[in-house]
Amino acid sequence: MVYVFETERLKLRRLEPEDxxxxxxxxxxxxxxxxxxxxxxxDVEEAREAIAFFAGCVDRKELPYVLAVEEKATGxxxxxxxxxxxxxxxxxxxxxxxxxxxxxxxxxxxxxxxxMGAFAHTAFQxxxxxxxxxxxxxxxxxxxxxxxxxFAAEEHGAEDDPYGSGMLVYVKETV
Numbered sequence: 001m002v003y004v005f006e007t008e009r010l011k012l013r014r015l016e017p018e019d020x021x022x023x024x025x026x027x028x029x030x031x032x033x034x035x036x037x038x039x040x041x042x043d044v045e046e047a048r049e050a051i052a053f054f055a056g057c058v059d060r061k062e063l064p065y066v067l068a069v070e071e072k073a074t075g076x077x078x079x080x081x082x083x084x085x086x087x088x089x090x091x092x093x094x095x096x097x098x099x100x101x102x103x104x105x106x107x108x109x110x111x112x113x114x115x116m117g118a119f120a121h122t123a124f125q126x127x128x129x130x131x132x133x134x135x136x137x138x139x140x141x142x143x144x145x146x147x148x149x150x151f152a153a154e155e156h157g158a159e160d161d162p163y164g165s166g167m168l169v170y171v172k173e174t175v
Contacts, residue, residue: 004058004067007115010108012067014058015080019068020048022077026100035137037162039098054082063093063124069112071103078103081112083120092128093120097143109140113147121174128173132158135166144170 003013015023024047026032033040041047054066066082079099086092095116099109113131120126131144135154145151149170156166 005115005119006072007111009072010078010112010115011070011072012081012112012115012119013070015051015054015066015068017048017051019077020044020051023047023051023068023080026077026079026098029101031101032098035134035140035162036098038160039096061123065124066096069097069099069108071108078108079112081116083116083124083126086130089128091126092130093124093126094130094132095120104139107146109143110146113143113149117147117172117174127175128171131170131172132160133168133170134162135168141168141170144172148172 001013003011005012021044024041024044027040041050054064057064058067063085064082066080068077069079069081070076071078079097081097083093083095086094095113097109097112117129120129131149133140133144149172151168152171153169154166155169158167161167
């Protein structure tokens with residue numbers, strides 16, 4: 001397995017076809033489906049198709065750049081994370097992440113969010129990172145704050161706001 005980078009407790013790598021079942025199950029979690037309904041896969045085949053798309057982007061070193069997250073201690077897939085372009089804003093990207101339920105509450109998401117900012121700066125010359133959180137998702141907002149992001153704005157009318165209640169926008173400079 002070729003790893004893109006590592007943190008103290010995590011290894012990040014390209015998603016592979018054999019990850020489809022685990023990725024599907026991670027995204028099947030009720031919290032994931034609640035806060036990120038557009039991030040859940042209909043079935044394992046849809047997860048496999050997403051993996052093929054994301055793996056191609058990683059191979060071409062282009063956004064969206066989505067990686068598998070492994071726990072170093074076990075070698076198990078515990079989530080995924082990615083960088084997406086911010087339309088019309090070169091040098092800026094948005095982070096996304098999912099950690100499976102069994103591994104939440106251990107600081108992995110904040111560790112990941114910090115590391116992805118540094119990676120984004122080095123690999124893609126990203127200078128500003130955004131994290132967008134559905135209003136009410138206090139756990140994800142805390143993750144971003146622990147990772148050094150600061151609250152910047154409340155956004156209404158975003159097409160990816162699943163409930164129309166607003167999105168909280170956090171920002172962090174990577175330089």
